[in-house]
Amino acid sequence: MTGPLVDAGSVPAWLRPLVEISGEVDSRTFTRFSPPNGEYTRSASVLILFGEGPRGPDVLLLRRADTLGSHAGQVAFPGGGAEDGEDPVATALREAEEETGVDPAGVRPVAVLPELFVPVSRFAVTPVLAHWQTPSPVHAVDPGETAAVARVAVRDLADPANRFQVRRQGYVGPAFAVDGLFVWGFTAGLLSVLLSLGGWEREWNRGDVRDLEAALREHDWETR
Structure with missing residues (x-):
């Protein structure tokens, strides 16, 4: 089930548009990839946790450890594979607590987005939108999994100076360079x-389309 989990009128005005539209979008809004018919995918969830800090609305991100087998060193939302019997919201909250130490008691899930296929890892990922009603301290709980945790201001992500695109083997997609x-x-x-x-x-x-490998080298001190 996708769409709002709460009355959109009960969330802050700046978050309301995302809650309202969550039931109207499908996977094609976010990605061109669809799971191959009949091929195995593993269910996973990510927590897209929006709070409000000194610079206005922000979102919780982490940088994955360089020693991981997949997506090593990449910036991501907290998340991971589902355990038996878990729904997407439970998976997202559990993984976020395990990776960043966020206290789930202060997190209010507000909407579920469509399941998205990630070809590299063969995960079928369900993004869970949440409002950080009562922020708690966060940190890299296990250095073997998480190298760093950060709250990144939405205004900085939206700043044109921090946005460009990257190209790799025919793939062209958005990228951000913000807060290191x-x-x-x-x-x-x-x-x-x-x-x-x-x-x-x-x-x-x-x-502004940049070669991904060159961009990775340019930001090497931030991603290794």
């Missing part, structure tokens, strides 16, 4: 769509 983080791939794609749906997007230069 280089964000690309699945996470950047989701953030880019959410900025648009939430009414936060500002005009930016989509013609």
